[in-house]
Amino acid sequence: MDENDASLSIGAFARRVGLTPSALRFYDDCAVLRPARVDQATGYRFYGEYQEPRAVLLRRLRSTGLPLSEVTSVLDGSAEDTRTLLREHLHRMRAQANAAQEAVAELLRSLPVPELEAVLGGPELASAIRQVVPSAATREGYPVLGCVLIEFADAEVRLVATDRYRLAMRVLLPRSLRGDPARLLVPAPELARLGSWAARAGDVAVEFNAGEARLRAGAESVSLPIVDGDFPAYREILRGLDVAPHRIIVDRTALRAALADGVRRVLLRADGEELVVEREHECATMPAICQGRPPRIAFDPAVLGPAVEAGVGPDVLLEIAGVAQPVVVRSADQGSFTTLVMPVATEDSEFAGDNGGH
Structure with a gap:
């Protein structure tokens, strides 16, 4: 000094x-x-x-x-000590910001619902409904899982459905969105019916006020039935996904054709630059791009097939983290649509039962 x-x-x-x-x-x-x-x-x-x-x-x-x-x-302190402290502080700030954001959103949802309006392209909304609805549960006993969640938050509109074995999500960017964050649970069959109506409209406004929801296109409007319930915490599921070290890119139509109906289990395995789909006593082979060393993994074709069919474009991407973890099914032509599919146990795996991965 x-x-x-x-x-x-x-x-x-x-x-x-x-x-x-x-x-x-x-x-x-x-x-x-x-x-x-x-x-x-x-x-x-x-x-x-x-x-x-x-x-x-x-x-x-x-x-x-x-x-x-x-x-x-x-x-x-030293430069290394400084870096360590600042990285730890940055991690704390991010965690606190995420917690505060979730808490505020939850408080807003708990308040009397204010007027909300989101304007979407009609054909785009109809496409999202077509992709997401098949992932809703069809069996009785799980009324909430028989619904599609329509979520308005973060300048997005999300449609989400799950039957516990698969989860489908489509993210839409509205032409306009006003109002506080909100969630609507709409019975999947009713939403599917309204999808045909939305497909014929140019712009469709989703309106929610005083506990009632409507779809409006010009002078025409229809009621959107909603139910009470707590939808699964799908955002936590998505955040909890492990990084997938294995990827398979394959022709979507060829893979869908190989997922034969009436078969309880199909086994997918990579063989060089090919994907082999084993179906009981026969195999289907198709060209594929295999990144990493994808493990042999089994699926119920009744679950994987609709997920593949709902995609857009000629190719489908499978992101595989492990034989007992959800597999992410994506389309290169439409990044706004994502499906998670649970694998099932292979007959020679260490997991017991036909649905060991569920």
């Missing part, structure tokens, strides 16, 4: 470094940023120009919300 350089009053130094005099007094009291000199007669604090970098860094760190105890460690 060069006390001869201590020529800046606390006010002048505060202006140079972007801190207030009261903040500088506080940091002095906390021994984070001591003045270069204190006049013993007056008690005035004086600072030197050499202290500017530390003061500016202190201001920047505090602006991120870094606790003062960690600020001192950054100011006085």
Whole structure:
């Protein structure tokens, strides 16, 4: 420290470094940023120009919300210690932001539902309904799973359905969206029926107010039946997916044809640049791009087949994390539609039962 350089009053130094005099007094009291000199007669604090970098860094760190105890460690620690502390702080901030966002969205959903309107392209909405509805449950006993979730949040409209063995999601970008985040549960058969109506319209407005929902196209409108219930936490399911190290890209039509009806199980295995689909006592072979070393994996064709058929374009992409984890089915021509399909146990696997993967 060069006390001869201590020529800046606390006010002048505060202006140079972007801190207030009261903040500088506080940091002095906390021994984070001591003045270069204190006049013993007056008690005035004086600072030197050499202290500017530390003061500016202190201001920047505090602006991120870094606790003062960690600020001192950054100011006085090594570069590696600084990187570690800042990475940990960044992780905390992201976790807190996500938790706050979820909490606010949940509070908004719990309030009396305000007016909401989302304008979508009619054919686009009809396409999303066609893709998602087949993944809703058809068996009695699970009324919520027999519905399609229509979710309005984050400037998007999401249609989601699941029967526990597969999950389908289509993300739509509305032409306009006003209102607070909301969720509607619509019985899948009713939504499928309304899909044909939406396909004939140019723009369709989804309106929700006072607990009632409607679809409107011009002067024509139809009621959108909704039910009460808690839909599965599908966002947590998607966030919990492991990174898939194996990928198979194959002709969508050829794969769908190989998933024969009436067969309880088909086995998929990669063989060089080919995909082999084993069906009981016969096999179907087709060209494929296989990335990684995809494991032998089995499916119920009644579950995988509709997921493949619902895609768009000539190719289908299978992202495989493991033989007992959901397989992501995507289309290269439409990234807004995603399906998760649970595999079943292979006959020679360690998983017991025909539905060991479910």
